[in-house]
Amino acid sequence: MEKVKYLILGAGAAGLSFANYLKQNGEDSFLVLEKEKEAGGLCRSTDVDGAPLDIGGGHFLDVRRPQVNRFLFGFMPEEEWDRYERDSKISFDGGYIGHPFEANIWQMSAGKQKEYLDSIAKAGCNRGEKMPDEFVDWIYWKLGERIAEDYMLPYNEKMFGGNLNILGTYWLEKLPNVSYEETKRSCMEKRAYGKQPGHAQFYYPKKYGFGELWRRMQEAVEGRFVPDSAVEKLDAAAHRVYCENGTVYEGEKIITTVPWTVWEEISGMPEELWQDVKGLKHSSTQIEYVPEKIDTTAQWIYYPQRDISYHRILVRHNFCPEARGYWTETNKERVEPDQGRFRYMNEYAYPLNTTDKPRIMTRLLNWAQSMEIYGLGRWGEHEHYNSDLVVELAIKRASGLMGI
Numbered sequence: 001m002e003k004v005k006y007l008i009l010g011a012g013a014a015g016l017s018f019a020n021y022l023k024q025n026g027e028d029s030f031l032v033l034e035k036e037k038e039a040g041g042l043c044r045s046t047d048v049d050g051a052p053l054d055i056g057g058g059h060f061l062d063v064r065r066p067q068v069n070r071f072l073f074g075f076m077p078e079e080e081w082d083r084y085e086r087d088s089k090i091s092f093d094g095g096y097i098g099h100p101f102e103a104n105i106w107q108m109s110a111g112k113q114k115e116y117l118d119s120i121a122k123a124g125c126n127r128g129e130k131m132p133d134e135f136v137d138w139i140y141w142k143l144g145e146r147i148a149e150d151y152m153l154p155y156n157e158k159m160f161g162g163n164l165n166i167l168g169t170y171w172l173e174k175l176p177n178v179s180y181e182e183t184k185r186s187c188m189e190k191r192a193y194g195k196q197p198g199h200a201q202f203y204y205p206k207k208y209g210f211g212e213l214w215r216r217m218q219e220a221v222e223g224r225f226v227p228d229s230a231v232e233k234l235d236a237a238a239h240r241v242y243c244e245n246g247t248v249y250e251g252e253k254i255i256t257t258v259p260w261t262v263w264e265e266i267s268g269m270p271e272e273l274w275q276d277v278k279g280l281k282h283s284s285t286q287i288e289y290v291p292e293k294i295d296t297t298a299q300w301i302y303y304p305q306r307d308i309s310y311h312r313i314l315v316r317h318n319f320c321p322e323a324r325g326y327w328t329e330t331n332k333e334r335v336e337p338d339q340g341r342f343r344y345m346n347e348y349a350y351p352l353n354t355t356d357k358p359r360i361m362t363r364l365l366n367w368a369q370s371m372e373i374y375g376l377g378r379w380g381e382h383e384h385y386n387s388d389l390v391v392e393l394a395i396k397r398a399s400g401l402m403g404i
Contacts, residue, residue: 260379
């Protein structure tokens with residue numbers, strides 16, 4: 001049984017960033033356990049039809065965190081990246097409008113603009129009503145009946161699964177925020193106003209998929225990266241991790257970036273907490289490659305139509321030079337029969353922000369930290385984090401534990 005100071009579970013963006021920060025600051029007593037043969041997690045890429053395809057869905061490097069980007073450019077220099085302005089659209093009413101919906105209704109006919117503005121004006125948030133606690137009610141309260149029923153509800157049902165009533169509202173700062181006044185102003189001035197989506201500007205590799213960055217970060221900790229090591233049981237008191245292949249590892253501190261629901265057993269965890277943990281929910285997403293090149297400048301296109309199985313596409317020839325085609329992203333519950341094209345199922349795609357999740361995760365992370373076990377990243381914290389934020393959190397956590 002190998003013993004190290006830091007035992008890192010999972011070699012996605014969180015685990016690799018934590019490990020490389022340790023190494024850069026003189027710490028070499030660590031291991032990174034990964035269930036797959038290669039690192040990268042949801043950020044992995046593979047070559048399909050002569051060009052890279054990101055099998056975990058759309059992942060890009062946001063420009064808004066310069067400290068993060070400086071750290072990552074140490075593995076893949078900035079000159080190896082192209083910088084883009086985000087161009088995202090929504091398939092709607094037989095054509096396309098810009099995303100987010102409420103900031104771009106000015107692109108519709110004058111009659112439809114009036115219909116949507118009237119609906120937004122009647123929304124609860126514009127009539128002084130208290131903000132509701134459940135997601136579906138919040139959509140009506142924030143955006144009004146028309147946008148709720150024409151776009152937001154069908155789209156989110158497709159993305160997260162049919163039962164949106166289990167979702168809370170505490171996470172909605174991730175969504176674009178456009179007020180009624182800003183929507184009205186956009187219709188008058190024919191331009192978008194309000195808080196826009198993330199990745200308004202982003203980097204993407206010139207010659208590779210996004211996974212190339214994480215492959216190089218894996219190489220940087222070669223000798224400390226342990227593939228084919230899916231975790232199975234955790235002994236919290238002994239700080240031991242048991243893998244499916246029979247190996248056992250011990251760490252003074254355990255950094256877990258894997259979903260808490262993958263564990264068959266966590267010994268030492270209070271039974272009531274264990275039952276709560278097993279109730280954490282997530283959604284699964286399949287990506288499928290379509291070789292046809294489509295005539296659009298958009299990188300993202302969102303599809304709220306219920307008769308289309310996928311909820312969005314990523315048009316890779318608009319951010320990956322020399323590529324063609326696009327890939328679809330489809331919730332596992334809506335996947336159609338295989339047509340012989342490349343497809344990949346991400347069982348753990350998005351943590352679901354259920355109404356009881358804050359209570360569960362607060363108690364779980366507090367208990368774990370008392371045992372010197374630290375949840376980190378999208379799955380360790382069960383939060384819908386983008387990769388750039390995950391890197392920032394990993395650096396912060398590693399720095400804190402090292403006392404830097």
